[in-house]
Amino acid sequence: MRDAIRFWLGDELITLRDVGPTVTALDWLRETRGRKGTKEGCNEGDCGACTILVVRLSPEDGALQWNAVNACIQFLPMLDGAQVYTVEDLRDPSGALHPVQAAMVEQHGSQCGFCTPGFVMSMVAFRKRVASMDRSPTDAEIDDALAGNLCRCTGYAPIVRAMQQALDAGPDRFDTIEADIAQRLSALMDGLGASLEGAKGRVTTPASSDELAAVMAATPHARIVAGATDVGLWVTKLGRALPHVVFIGQTPDLNRIERTEAGVTLGAAVTWSRAEDALCALQPGMRETIRRIGARPVRNSGTVCGNIANGSPIGDGPPLLIAAGAQLLLRRGDVRRRIPLESFFIDYGVQDRAPSEFVEGVFIPLPEPGTRFAGYKVSKRFDQDISAVMAGFSLRIECGVVNDVRLAFGGMAGTPKRAAAAEAALLGRPWDEAALEKAREALAQDFTPLSDMRASAWYRLEVARNLLTRFHAETTGGTRVSVYTSATEAVDA
Ligand SMILES: Cc1cc2nc3c(=O)[nH]c(=O)nc-3n(C[C@H](O)[C@H](O)[C@H](O)COP(=O)(O)OP(=O)(O)OC[C@H]3O[C@@H](n4cnc5c(N)ncnc54)[C@H](O)[C@@H]3O)c2cc1C
Ligand code: FES
Ligand code: FES
Structure with missing residues (x-):
């Protein structure tokens, strides 16, 4: 394992041996490198004043990927292996x-x-x-x-x-040097794993899932960080100290997107930006929600599995993925298990994950032909806002009756959760107004939402019911719901 973090800043190769795990790229650029063109506004990924360019080789085809990233919530070790440009380089x-x-x-x-x-x-x-x-x-x-x-x-x-x-x-100016950048990056990829320990804390960047399993077995209290779009704020807003961070964002086997006849598996390091097309090939109805998860710089760093692992009741990913029948892939040492995603969320702040166990990926099955699917995000602003209510719905009708239905909600309980009573009210019945009404009523058995600054309990329940009505309208003559036909023909109906 290397004992240094290495990346290119403009035309300079940076090698750091003693680096704090949670020093932000923004602070380092401004305070250590004098690159003050990169500004600090919100310090929480919302305003974009700190945007920098992080260039890497695509795990898919080796092409250069030019990603805008929020430097204020990007920890410096996360730049390992990258070509970084700031406004001074333009x-x-x-x-x-x-x-x-x-x-x-x-x-x-x-x-x-x-x-x-x-x-x-x-x-x-x-x-x-x-x-x-x-x-x-x-x-x-x-x-x-x-x-x-x-x-x-x-x-x-x-x-x-x-x-x-x-x-x-x-x-x-970059177009003429793309081959040189690619060469620099290939050279940096040689030996990705690094382990550094100094006065400022401990940094580990595992080179494989096996190495991650070994590190977590030896140091179960180490904090895993993928894109840091959640953890970054613990540091910049809550002042939390994280003495040992395990950065998995560049671990090659966790960056894989595997497509098989059964479905798609996203490794734990796959970002929302990279996952978008793979997910929407299965369920086009996910696109509008994914496009509203943060903004592009957040989706360029934040991962699908980080959104799951943080266990938030208001994350947008879990309701979509639960509705799609996703399974979570967990690993502890050499022991792997696969669970339905909904069963990962046990209670507010409690997930089905043992010490030293980590999320290795998430599997999303190919839907059955004829499956109707929709994702609905309700928030005060269209862009860059936290959901008041998030819903993912999937429904299949056979011989005139509902024979498969998954109604998943966020913002309605202490965890992302399926609406079991509402689903039961629909199963085996025609998808008609009467069944809809029963399901709307049953939502009150499924959820006792909270009032907070985003929405009142009454509003949340009413919105959840109305989203079901919207789904009914859209699946019985409206326009937006996606209908799955086959992997190459999935369409927005
Ligand atoms: C400005 C802004 C806007 C946002 N908007 C939205 C939004 O609209 N919708 C939304 O849902 N979220 C939003 N988020 C939250 C965040 O972007 C997502 O939750 C994101 O998917 C988290 O992924 P990450 O890789 O950054 O996680 P990290 O911050 O790296 O990690 C999050 C948590 O998961 C754990 N973890 C990560 N990977 C693993 C693993 N493999 N195994 C075990 N534990 C792991 C970490 O230890 C930590 O507890 C926003 C964040 C910001 C800063
Ligand atoms: S300072 Fe606002 S996004 Fe970074
Ligand atoms: S904030 Fe002043 S020019 Fe944009």
Whole structure:
């Protein structure tokens, strides 16, 4: 195992031997490297002022992946093996502005300028993503690329115009050095595992799931961190100290997406951004919810399994995945087990996971043909908001009656949970108004939601009932629900 963290910052190879497990990339860039173009706004992944570019080789095809990431909740050791660029790296060596910077100037996309470096970094990442697409992006995709960046003074129209202008502009300074970047990154991939212990704490980056199992067996109290989009806030907002962190974000076998005839398995390190297409190939009805999990920089770091493992009752992933019949893959030493995802959540803050056991992945089965599926996220804002109620519904009708139904909710109890009484009210009955009414009534047996700042108990129950009505309307003549036909033909009906 290496005794150092290594990454490229611009054209400099950084090697760190004594690094605190929870020092943030933002603090290090600003305080140690003087890169003060990267700003601190919220320090919790919400505003995008701290956005940097993290470039890696895709585990799928080895192509360069240019990801916008929130430096304020990215721990420094997580940059191991990456090429990192900040706003200071954008200008061409000739002194010319990057096409995105030039477009922001020409379209008057900046006033006070505090948010501008963050916007520009998200825009550069989006330009790179669009370059790998075989079509022009939609307006919604442009909005989505900018949804993680907040601006208080300019207004978004000039910034969107700058994005559109930059998409039509010529190459940037990175296009000519992509082969060099790929070569640098391949060299760094050689020997991924690292273990560092110093005055500031202990950092482990396991090179495989086997190594992770061994580390957790030896040090069960170590904290696993995948994307740090939850754990980051424990440090920046709650001031928690984590003396030993095991970073799994770059562990190769945990980064796999495996597609078989039975379904899809996502390794524990697969981010929401990478999982999106694989999940939506199975259930197109997941796309709208996934696009509303944080914003792009959060989804570029945050993992599907981290969303499950944190056990939150208001995570958006579990209701979707429970409705899809997902199974959780757990591992402790050499012992592996597979459980229905819903049974992982025992009570508020209590999950079915033993000390030293970890989540190795999640399996989502191929749906039966004819399965109707929908995900509904209800929150005060469209983008970047926590759900008041989250629902995932799946239903199949055979011979005129409901013969399979999974109704899963978040925000309705101390855990993500299936609505057992409402499901029972539907099973074996025609999917008609009478059955719907019974299921709506039964939701009151299933849930006694809480009132909090996001919603009252009454509102939550009413919304849950109304989402069921919406699902009924959409499956009996409406438009949005997805109907599964086959892996290549799944469609939004
Ligand atoms: C600005 C912002 C917006 C957000 N918006 C949303 C949203 O809209 N919807 C939503 O659901 N969430 C949201 N989140 C929360 C977060 O992004 C998700 O929960 C994310 O999926 C967590 O994944 P992670 O890899 O970052 O987890 P981490 O922070 O790395 O870990 C989370 C927890 O899981 C544990 N853990 C991680 N991996 C494993 C493993 N393999 N085995 C055992 N334990 C493990 C960690 O120890 C920790 O307890 C948001 C977060 C931020 C900062
Ligand atoms: S400082 Fe606001 S997202 Fe990082
Ligand atoms: S230009 Fe002032 S916050 Fe955006």
